[in-house]
Amino acid sequence: MIDKIAFLFSEGLKNFLRNKLTNFLCIVTILINFTILGTFFVVGFNTDSLVDFFRSKYTFEIFLNDDVSLEQSTVIIKQIESNSVISSTILIDKEKSADIFLEEFGEDVVDMLGYNPLPMSLKVSLEKDNFDLNKVELLINDIENYDFVDSVEYRGIYIDSIEDKINLFIFFFLISVIGIVFISIQMISNTVKLSMSNRSDFIEILQYNGASDIFIKIPFFIESILQSIIGSFIAFLLVNYSFIVINSYFNLNVQIDNFLWAWMIGLCLITGIYASNKAMKKILV
Amino acid sequence: MVEFKNITYNYSSKSGIYNIDLNIQDDEFCFLVGPTGSGKSTLLKLLYFDLFPDKGKVNVLGYSSKKIKKKDIYKTRKKIGVIFQDYKLLKQRTVYENIALPLHINGFGRKKISSLVNEALELTELSRYAKKFPNQLSGGEQQRVCIARAIVKNPDIILADEPTGNLDPTAGHRILRILEQINKEGTCVIMATHNYKLIAEKPYRIIELDQGRVVSE
Numbered sequence: 001m002i003d004k005i006a007f008l009f010s011e012g013l014k015n016f017l018r019n020k021l022t023n024f025l026c027i028v029t030i031l032i033n034f035t036i037l038g039t040f041f042v043v044g045f046n047t048d049s050l051v052d053f054f055r056s057k058y059t060f061e062i063f064l065n066d067d068v069s070l071e072q073s074t075v076i077i078k079q080i081e082s083n084s085v086i087s088s089t090i091l092i093d094k095e096k097s098a099d100i101f102l103e104e105f106g107e108d109v110v111d112m113l114g115y116n117p118l119p120m121s122l123k124v125s126l127e128k129d130n131f132d133l134n135k136v137e138l139l140i141n142d143i144e145n146y147d148f149v150d151s152v153e154y155r156g157i158y159i160d161s162i163e164d165k166i167n168l169f170i171f172f173f174l175i176s177v178i179g180i181v182f183i184s185i186q187m188i189s190n191t192v193k194l195s196m197s198n199r200s201d202f203i204e205i206l207q208y209n210g211a212s213d214i215f216i217k218i219p220f221f222i223e224s225i226l227q228s229i230i231g232s233f234i235a236f237l238l239v240n241y242s243f244i245v246i247n248s249y250f251n252l253n254v255q256i257d258n259f260l261w262a263w264m265i266g267l268c269l270i271t272g273i274y275a276s277n278k279a280m281k282k283i284l285v
Numbered sequence: 286m287v288e289f290k291n292i293t294y295n296y297s298s299k300s301g302i303y304n305i306d307l308n309i310q311d312d313e314f315c316f317l318v319g320p321t322g323s324g325k326s327t328l329l330k331l332l333y334f335d336l337f338p339d340k341g342k343v344n345v346l347g348y349s350s351k352k353i354k355k356k357d358i359y360k361t362r363k364k365i366g367v368i369f370q371d372y373k374l375l376k377q378r379t380v381y382e383n384i385a386l387p388l389h390i391n392g393f394g395r396k397k398i399s400s401l402v403n404e405a406l407e408l409t410e411l412s413r414y415a416k417k418f419p420n421q422l423s424g425g426e427q428q429r430v431c432i433a434r435a436i437v438k439n440p441d442i443i444l445a446d447e448p449t450g451n452l453d454p455t456a457g458h459r460i461l462r463i464l465e466q467i468n469k470e471g472t473c474v475i476m477a478t479h480n481y482k483l484i485a486e487k488p489y490r491i492i493e494l495d496q497g498r499v500v501s502e
Contacts, residue, residue, distance in 0.1 A: 004392040018377075205373050208333070209387040209434070210363030213356060 008215070012222025019195055023227055026191040030231025030268060031238075033184045037177060038239035038264050044173050045257045047166055060140060061153040062122040068148045073120060076148060080124060085135050087127040093120050119150055181271055188227070188275035192220055196283045203284070213284050217277075224276040225269060232268035236261045286311045286473060287332065287442065291341035294327055302327050302497040305341075309475060311441075314468040316484050317477040319494035325477035328494070329444045332475070333365050334358045346441055363391060366435030366472075370447035372427045374419040380430050381406075381415040387438040405433040409463055425456030432460065436467055443467060445476040449483060457483050 016023055062080075064073060070093065077089045092100070097118035101109050110116050126136060144152050196203065206216050240261075243254050257263070287309040295301040302324035309315050317325040330336040331343050334353060343350040348361045366387075374383050384405055388398045406412045409429040419427050428448055435443055445464060449457035461483060468474045478484060484491065493501040 001392060003394045003398075004389065007389045201373070202375060205375060205386070206390065207359070208335075208362060208367050208369075208373070209390055210359050210361075210365075210438075211390045212359045215359075215390060 008218040009222060012219040012226070015195070015199070015219050016223045016226050019198070019223075022191055022195055022198075023223070026188060026227045027231040027234075029187040029191075030184060030227060030272075031235050033180050033187070034232045034235035034264055034268055035238050037180045037267070038235050038260065039242075040173055040176060040180075041260060041263060042239060042243055042254065042256055044170065045260075046254055047170060047173075049255055050166065058136075059123055059125045060136075062124060062143055063119045063150045063153070064121060065148050065150050066119060068120060072148065073122070076146075077122060080122065080143070083139055085127050085132060085139060087125045089125070090123040091120070092123055094118055097121065181267070184268070184271050185275040185278070188224060188272050189279040191227070192224060192276040192279035193283065195223065196220065196280065213280075216284060217280050220276055220280060221273060224272040228268040228272035229265060232265045233261070235268075236264045239264075286346060287475070288344040289328070289331070289341070290344070292331065292338045292343060293340035294331065294336060294338050296327075300324075300497065301339075302494075305499055307492065307499070309473065311473055312468070312471050314465065314474045314487075314489040315476070316487070316489060316491045317475065317494060318479065318481060318484070318491055319500075320479060322496075323494040324497040325479075325494055326446050327497075329367075329446050329475065329477055332442070332444055333362055333367055363438070364441045366438065366440035366443045368428070368431050368435050368443065368445040368448045370450040372419070372431045374427060374430055374434075376419050379416050379418055380411060380422070380433075383419065383430055384433045384437050387434060391438055401437050401439075402433075405437040408436070408466065409433040423456075425452050425459065428452060428456070428460055429463065432463055432467075436472070440472065442473045442475065445474065447477055447479070449478060449480055454483070461487075 064076070068076070070091075073091055073093075077091060080086055081089050094116045097120070098109050098116055101107070101118060109118060140152055140154055143149055203216055240256060243256055246252060247254050287307070289305045289307040292305040293301065293303050300322055305324075305328070307328075317328060319325055327336065331338060331350070332345055334343075334345075334348075334350065337350050345361055346364050348357075353361065375386070378386075381402055384402045385398050388401055393401070402415075403412070406415055409432055411426065411429050411433060414422060414426060414430075419430065422430065428451075432445075432448070435445075443464065448464070449460050452460065457480065464474050464476060465487075490502070492499060
């Protein structure tokens with residue numbers, strides 16, 4: 001059995017080395033397709049980070065009633081911070097509010113009106129790791145019902161809208177991935193067909209000498225596996241180093257999945273094996 | 286061992302074989318003779334399940350054309366050695382590698398392969414050509430390589446389709462001698478030929494075909 005396996009592997013390797021041009025073209029095809037796919041993977045991976053980024057920036061503001069004292073506000077802060085979805089709470093007292101007004105509108109509201117009409121407020125930041133929009137919305141509803149609360153400024157709707165756009169992007173991303181995988185299957189399948197028709201004499205001789213279909217298929221599978229590994233590995237290197245260069249050149253922080261190589265090579269192997277099996281099914285009747 | 290039961294096979298060109306009934310025994314040497322298009326090659330193709338009869342059934346080594354599944358055909362072919370008029374050798378491989386091919390298919394180990402290939406090379410008097418490539422050999426030598434490849438796995442049946450068709454008389458006689466020797470060792474040999482002169486004085490069974498029918502036995 002070991003001798004048979006060794007023979008089949010050496011046949012696959014010999015075939016791979018013999019059909020340099022066909023294999024080269026197939027590897028280039030895989031390289032192009034999987035470079036695009038790898039880039040999509042990285043972009044897709046960073047879409048999650050983008051959502052996280054928006055979510056981490058998501059804050060809401062609680063405007064307190066005029067009669068709430070500083071002491072009471074400290075108690076309120078403790079109460080709010082006890083919730084697991086809250087990361088931190090900053091008290092913006094009336095003076096700070098006036099400073100912010102001055103900063104944003106260039107007018108001193110106290111000078112203008114002779115008194116400070118701005119309410120005391122709490123700026124609440126949400127916990128990034130435990131983010132759950134439903135929980136946050138429930139919490140906001142609760143807070144709105146508190147006696148000391150005048151109003152809550154809620155920007156969750158923007159997050160929803162951004163997430164909708166991101167989901168649309170993910171949908172197109174998935175369609176593109178399916179498209180690229182489909183093109184790769186066709187390309188690899190055609191290469192295998194070409195390779196098999198070039199070796200139809202060899203296949204015929206094997207069949208007349210009692211070779212089973214699987215015996216005939218294995219060397220072609222090995223050829224496809226080698227094409228897939230080489231093509232997708234080069235594509236991975238290209239994608240990985242391109243993003244490293246882009247990060248350093250544009251001072252970005254595009255994250256690259258630690259298992260990107262496994263995704264790319266794994267998917268390419270599955271594609272290659274499926275495509276060669278599809279091609280061989282049509283030829284080996 | 287080999288049984289044709291009321292076999293009919295039609296090609297689209299309206300030629301074929303019709304209502305053939307034949308039995309061939311285990312250690313028999315049997316000639317199928319007849320002019321080109323008489324159905325000799327068709328009979329052989331039916332034996333290694335390259336073709337399937339339109340009517341009737343072929344039984345070979347316990348496998349029936351009615352029952353065998355396409356994926357199991359290789360099991361029968363493992364027990365049959367086929368010799369072709371056009372040799373069907375792999376041009377990029379040496380004589381040794383060509384002969385070793387059926388043994389690799391059967392999963393033999395390297396040492397066993399070496400000893401069996403050397404035996405086949407000796408029997409076909411090809412030992413000195415082991416490292417040569419088929420296109421470096423004459424037609425007769427290439428046909429001997431084809432015979433060596435057919436016998437190396439020690440098959441139960443040898444099917445030879447016009448093995449002397451492209452050869453000069455001397456080479457033809459040499460091929461026939463080798464096949465007779467293989468038969469003496471107990472292997473059934475079925476040889477298709479239109480070379481009546483070559484087999485004229487041989488003491489073996491001759492089945493004569495004409496226009497797809499057995500005309501004499």
